[in-house]
Amino acid sequence: MSEPVPEKPAPARPELDETPPLLGSWRNIYVVVLGNLALLVLIFWLLTRAFN
Amino acid sequence: MTSIDWIVLVGTIAAIAAYGIYKTRNIDTSAGYLKGDGELRWPTIGLSIMATQASAITFLSVPGQAYEDGMRFVQFYFGLPIAMVIISAVIVPIYYKLNVFTAYEYLEQRFDPKTRVLGALLFMTGRGLAAGISIYAPAIILSSLMGWDLNATNLILGAVVILYTVSGGSKAVSQTQKQQMIVIMGGIITAAIVIAYRLPDDVGVTTAATLAGAVGRMNVIDFSFDPDTRYTFWSGITGGLFLALSYFGTDQSQVQRYLGGKSITESRLGLLFNGMLKIPMQFLILFIGILVFVFFMFERPPVFFNQPTLDAAYATEHAPELQAIEARWTEAFEARKQTALALTAAETPAAEAEARAALQAAHGRMDALRDEAKAVIKTAVPTAELKDSDYIFVSFVLKYLPTGLVGLLLAVILSAAMSSTASELNALGSTTVVDLYKRLLRPDADDRHTLRASKIATAFWGGVAVAFATFAALLDNLIEAVNILGSIFYGVILGIFLVAFFVKRVGGTAVFLAAVVAQLGVVALYFSVDIGYLWFNVIGCVWVIVLSLLIQAVLPRARPKPAEEA
Known part of the structure; x- marks a missing residue:
């Protein structure tokens, strides 16, 4: 396959460094998502212990 | 409906x-x-x-x-x-x-x-x-x-x-x-x-x-x-x-x-x-x-949830065998229902443990009868798909x-x-x-x-x-064939992207050659080794990463591209 002429990269979109609308930083939001996972695992563990 | x-x-x-x-x-x-x-x-x-x-x-x-x-x-x-x-x-x-x-x-x-x-x-x-x-x-x-x-x-x-x-x-x-x-x-x-x-x-x-x-x-x-x-x-x-x-x-x-x-x-x-x-x-x-x-547990379930397949089995000379199993199935269901009621009514830990053991035994008898019914269905309709779990929920809904x-x-x-x-x-x-x-x-x-x-x-x-x-x-088993095909390709795709995102020193020629070799290797593996097809995802991915690093080591250093600075 012959290599075509390289495409010129499209201009970058401007809105790359927006802060999230809540919790102040993306790091805090990621902590909430991972904390939610940990909470779900804890609840599932309790359910398994209680019923299985 | x-x-x-x-x-x-x-x-x-x-x-x-x-x-x-x-x-x-x-x-x-x-x-x-x-x-x-x-x-x-x-x-x-x-x-x-x-x-x-x-x-x-x-x-x-x-x-x-x-x-x-x-x-x-x-x-x-x-x-x-x-x-x-x-x-x-x-x-x-x-x-x-x-x-x-x-x-x-x-x-x-x-x-x-x-x-x-x-x-x-x-x-x-x-x-x-x-x-x-x-x-x-x-x-x-x-x-x-x-x-x-x-x-x-x-x-x-x-x-x-x-x-x-x-x-x-x-x-x-x-x-x-x-x-x-x-x-x-x-x-x-x-x-x-x-x-x-x-x-x-x-x-x-x-x-x-x-x-x-x-x-x-x-x-x-x-x-x-x-x-x-x-x-x-x-x-x-x-x-x-x-x-x-x-x-x-x-x-x-x-x-x-x-x-x-x-x-x-x-x-x-x-x-x-x-x-x-x-x-x-x-x-x-x-x-x-x-x-x-x-x-x-309180309403008699069918012995086999794929009703059209069950009907097809009943249309053969194996119908009497299935009828006999269904009669025992009804008895086993009633027995399990009583043990389930006993468990819900148990007031002491000892009574609960006893009811729980009885329920497990009754459930085991139903499982055995279901396996027996599946064996008869397979004999009656050799092409029948015995996995009926996809039919459970929709049968219940209907x-x-x-x-x-x-x-x-x-x-x-x-x-x-x-x-x-x-x-x-x-x-x-x-x-x-x-x-x-x-x-x-x-x-x-x-x-x-x-x-x-x-x-x-x-x-x-x-x-x-x-x-x-x-x-x-x-075609039979086509869904599984498509899943296998997907696993054969997706590991290699993921490998290419992981190298792109995380291994900055590898250039285009190295990853391309690695992907082609890895893809051919995965296809060869599929035809020569009997392993679970989900493993092809992991193997294809790892091969692309390792091979691209090895190939890059013997190639001239890749020229940086704009995306690498992203």
Whole structure:
């Protein structure tokens, strides 16, 4: 396959460094998502212990 | 099915398709068609991502899986929230900075054109076949249970999806998926409430969980390291992460959903919304299967849930054997019902332990009779598929749910089929035009031409999907064949992207050669070694990474590309 002429990269979109609308930083939001996972695992563990 | 159910079913499906076409009637640019003009907000993106992943099989299979195997399948999704965080933090900013239309476009900016084309072709091969299965899998089950014509079901389902996907492109897909997810979530929550309500008066949700747990169905989490156990916390958090990174980070049917965001914030929030809600949603769908399981502790279940196959077996000389098994099945069911009632009435720990042991024994007798019935069915109808778990939930819906709700639940299943198929067709059309047609054949095409080509490509893939779904009925085990094919390609695709994102010193030629060699190696492995096909994902990925590093070591150092600085 012959290599075509390289495409010129499209201009970058401007809105790359927006802060999230809540919790102040993306790091805090990621902590909430991972904390939610940990909470779900804890609840599932309790359910398994209680019923299985 | 009553006329009210038909009105609910057809009305829901038609209204969603009409809404998608109406909302996108003014799309007249290729950017609008391929990325939805970049104006989607996070709730639409999040629901669209969830709808793309939730196929009809999710609602047909998952409750049945809980019925047969318990809740442990939920652990498969434990890696997903972690993958959402990684994609939000690392991958989304790269795609945004380069302003790409497809994931494979990034591969050219990071490597070279040939790696981009290779990635696009690998994706199109696997996803093109999967789109046909997204239509065929629910159609085969619904047509056999409802007495619908299979080809007509394939054709109508495919035609509706093609209509709004071709008409409105990515924005129509996202807008309709938002409505479809509302129907899906509303439908499954309503179903859970109605099923719980249909349990005996003294059996609440907690008692139902106790009864299910007594026979091992509340095995939500398992921290053991047993490699023979398919679903554990550890396999979910590692293997699930691996698969979710691959699917959400590199598969255009998902990437296209969040690239249409109004800003990087909206895209990230949409992904993280999925990271928060996916596990609870899967838990709820599995728990519906548990409620159905407990319901059938008090209502006699069929010995085999695939009624058309059971009928076919009854039409042979093996009918007397099946009748004898059914008579013993009824006795075993009554015995299990009494032990279940005894467990719900037990007031002391000793009585509870005794009732629990009796319930386990009674349940074991029913399991043995079910196996016996399956053996007779296999003898009577040698071509019969003995896995009937996909039929459990839909059989329950058709027989026990009230008028109106049957139509709603069928709308849920068909909405899920349409939402995943629409994303696939949309992604296949975009990749065909952006990565192949416009890149290799018509780089000077104007916007009007690109828009028309995108619509034609989407319609073409829709036709391929419907044709494949029709052809699928002629072959045995086709779904498994497509899953195997997907596993053979996806590991290599993920390997290419992981090298692109994380191994900056590897250049285009090294990763291209590594991918070709790894792909040939995986194909050779498939024909020579008997291993579970899911392992091809891991093997293909690892081979690409290792081989590209080795090849790069003997090649001149790669020239930095703009994407490497992203």
